[in-house]
Amino acid sequence: MSKPAIAVGVLVILAAAILAIALPLSHFEGQSLGFSRGGFADIGSVYGDRASVVFIVPTQEGDKSAEAKIRAGAESDRDRMFKDRPVITDVAALQQDLSSNNLIVFGTPSGNAWLAHYLDQLPVRIEKDRLLVDKEYSGGDYQLILAWRNPQNPRKGVMIHTAQRVEDFGGVPLSLREPTSYVIAEGRTIVGAGNYYRVGLSWSFKRPATFTPMQVLLPVLVLIASSIVWWLAGRSQPEIGMTDEGKLRRMTHGFTFLFISVWVVVPLQSIFGWPGGWPWHFLVPLAAYFALVAVISPLRKSLGWLKVGRLSAGTIGATVMAALAFSAVLLGTDRAQYARAIGSNGASFLGMGVVLTIVVFSLLNAAMEEFVFRGVAFDAVGALWGTSGAIVLTALTFGLGHYAGGCPCGISGICIVALGGLVLGGLRFWSGGIALPILAHAAGDATIFYMAVHANAP
Numbered sequence: 001m002s003k004p005a006i007a008v009g010v011l012v013i014l015a016a017a018i019l020a021i022a023l024p025l026s027h028f029e030g031q032s033l034g035f036s037r038g039g040f041a042d043i044g045s046v047y048g049d050r051a052s053v054v055f056i057v058p059t060q061e062g063d064k065s066a067e068a069k070i071r072a073g074a075e076s077d078r079d080r081m082f083k084d085r086p087v088i089t090d091v092a093a094l095q096q097d098l099s100s101n102n103l104i105v106f107g108t109p110s111g112n113a114w115l116a117h118y119l120d121q122l123p124v125r126i127e128k129d130r131l132l133v134d135k136e137y138s139g140g141d142y143q144l145i146l147a148w149r150n151p152q153n154p155r156k157g158v159m160i161h162t163a164q165r166v167e168d169f170g171g172v173p174l175s176l177r178e179p180t181s182y183v184i185a186e187g188r189t190i191v192g193a194g195n196y197y198r199v200g201l202s203w204s205f206k207r208p209a210t211f212t213p214m215q216v217l218l219p220v221l222v223l224i225a226s227s228i229v230w231w232l233a234g235r236s237q238p239e240i241g242m243t244d245e246g247k248l249r250r251m252t253h254g255f256t257f258l259f260i261s262v263w264v265v266v267p268l269q270s271i272f273g274w275p276g277g278w279p280w281h282f283l284v285p286l287a288a289y290f291a292l293v294a295v296i297s298p299l300r301k302s303l304g305w306l307k308v309g310r311l312s313a314g315t316i317g318a319t320v321m322a323a324l325a326f327s328a329v330l331l332g333t334d335r336a337q338y339a340r341a342i343g344s345n346g347a348s349f350l351g352m353g354v355v356l357t358i359v360v361f362s363l364l365n366a367a368m369e370e371f372v373f374r375g376v377a378f379d380a381v382g383a384l385w386g387t388s389g390a391i392v393l394t395a396l397t398f399g400l401g402h403y404a405g406g407c408p409c410g411i412s413g414i415c416i417v418a419l420g421g422l423v424l425g426g427l428r429f430w431s432g433g434i435a436l437p438i439l440a441h442a443a444g445d446a447t448i449f450y451m452a453v454h455a456n457a458p
């Protein structure tokens with residue numbers, strides 16, 4: 001038997017071993033984290049389990065006109081994203097068993113009886129002249145939006161929108177898809193945001209270092225699999241005879257996109273308060289990148305990665321097999337995490353109907369991510385380190401990006417997604433284009449969205 005055949009066989013065995021560990025770990029992580037995706041309390045994840053959300057509004061605010069506006073705002077949010085879910089008063093909430101619900105709470109500590117009852121349990125302090133969160137915020141006109149556990153059930157979540165004064169409510173330029181635990185605003189200006197992490201039933205602003213033997217073993221297996229892929233792909237470039245000038249131009253596309261993403265979009269987003277969640281975190285830098293490519297002639301002439309690729313019986317068959325494999329693996333993971341993560345993202349689409357929503361979401365998300373990972377990044381890394389580097393490094397980066405900001409998430413998510421990235425990278429190299437990786441990727445995203453829509457979060 002040839003060495004490549006042996007290597008492929010070992011790769012298949014490693015892939016099976018990774019999945020055999022990752023799939024049970026996915027359920028363990030989903031159960032242990034509860035509503036806190038990625039280990040931290042997440043505002044957006046509270047919105048994920050749409051069928052269990054209950055809104056709690058105040059009845060004891062001193063300014064009844066402001067109190068009425070708060071209730072109207074809560075009802076508007078309910079009508080827009082949580083049709084038919086109840087809006088109840090703070091007094092009624094204290095008299096009910098809400099242990100099976102995610103809660104969205106509005107009001108000041110003095111105006112919402114439910115919030116006042118549980119105020120001492122929050123990981124922050126709200127006082128008349130200051131907030132104590134990750135640090136002290138001096139002053140008396142702050143709004144605070146934070147995620148917390150449901151005090152009746154730590155595996156359910158609460159999103160609390162409060163303020164030091166009732167007249168300060170409203171106008172926060174916040175995308176609740178953001179994976180963040182708290183946001184502090186002064187008027188319309190966000191002055192603080194970040195995460196706190198769950199350690200048992202307590203909270204810390206420092207990420208806890210908790211690793212199990214399985215969590216250590218999984219990345220090792222992924223690295224071994226990546227090394228085999230590196231060896232199988234070889235160190236040759238996809239294009240024979242590529243000149244140094246051609247390689248430099250391909251690398252320039254990668255540096256251009258990286259510069260736009262990190263040093264242009266992120267600072268402007270922080271200055272102007274642009275939304276940074278899905279789909280903007282990829283859509284904005286991609287749009288800026290393509291605009292530059294359109295107006296700068298050397299970039300336009302060296303744009304080599306944006307092509308369909310070969311559509312042969314072999315490449316199409318491999319795409320179908322990859323799509324089926326992705327769907328099968330994802331169906332074995334913890335489905336509650338998808339409901340928590342996609343609930344707020346999908347809310348803006350669901351008016352189109354479930355089927356059309358799944359198609360639009362999966363194709364758009366797959367196209368954006370493949371443009372970045374198997375498009376710009378693959379071409380730039382390939383110019384520097386060859387086919388092997390392009391396949392392996394984009395796959396590992398793709399996996400790492402899912403630890404807390406994607407689905408599946410956690411250590412198991414990194415490994416499952418990195419393994420899928422190796423397959424997508426191989427498909428990209430074999431077909432020579434971006435179309436088939438997008439379709440295979442879209443099949444996985446469609447499976448995730450289907451599971452999110454039909455999930456019953458535990």
